[in-house]
Amino acid sequence: MPMLSADVNRPEIVVELRELCSAYDRALIANDVDALVDFFWNDALARRFGVTEELYGADDISAFRKARVVDYSDRKTVNETLVTFGDSMAIAAVEFTATIAGSPRHGRQSQVWVRFADIGWRIVSAHVSHRVSPANAGAFGQSKAAAYVAAASDFLDMPIDPDFMPNVVNDIATMSKIIAPLMALDLSEIEPAPKFTA
């Protein structure tokens, strides 16, 4: 049946979903893989887009969870919204901060929950991403050289004309090949300079 205004955010459904979302959060922080897998719809149509991956079907999602090593110990929810429609559909959206691989991220997590007659509420679709700041947008280039040039140009406040960009990236990539033998030098036998302490 089509939704009416009165179907949006019925208080008893909101309460039910808030509890489910809290339980999911606890499982995520604890990396409780069995619980996380069970929250998702066990169906080939379940889907999860993550920061670095696109997963289709419960099997792929489950395999991803099992293989994943994630340290969410400092994950903090900074904004949380929930909208429910009728008694069998809800959308949860969370913004969070976390330190991943030593760098601070601003994460966004969207989940669609559906209540099934036989198995109750399950997540049928999820999308997790990290906000890209304009300063970092250049880092999505597929080559490491392009990512380096974008970050260096941004750091030095030296904009590069997009027309020149392919040549600049090519030059940098060439330079890195020229210095490869130098980079490959084994310095393990060299005595490090003495370390001065105050």
Place this chain on the structure above:
Amino acid sequence: MPMLSADVNRPEIVVELRELCSAYDRALIANDVDALVDFFWNDALARRFGVTEELYGADDISAFRKARVVDYSDRKTVNETLVTFGDSMAIAAVEFTATIAGSPRHGRQSQVWVRFADIGWRIVSAHVSHRVSPANAGAFGQSKAAAYVAAASDFLDMPIDPDFMPNVVNDIATMSKIIAPLMALDLSEIEPAPKFTA
């Protein structure tokens, strides 16, 4: 009412949604702002997480569309899935490629569509992101210096111990301050070196 298996992907609902998704795609490529705004639920509870922004409420979403300059002329859908539940709810997921600011991206777009009794189908929630490759993951640091160090370390295949990272970033930031006067030199009066052509 809770969903039954028979409610999932009813053929006539799938057809209806495919047409809506195609119309949305055309509006997006054409940057038809009025159409794009109209596809979204005109409500304070509508939500859109974009690559660089989190938008809450129809007003914010509309303001974002109006201010946005986006060139999606080479956007190509590479994977498209649609799941419908009952006759009033659907989830559309698209993977796409596009060149943004000169660099190729792999985008992911999730939309939740709800059919309202008075206004018909609307997007109530959307999440768009670009896939992060492991090589670029370091570029999310909040400072430009951190982004630069991550890209340089990755480009040169010189991993930096996370324990040392804050000091390395700090040193680089200090160096950039030291060379600031050099970078500020006005070279506009200097004759460029002659250009040799083959």
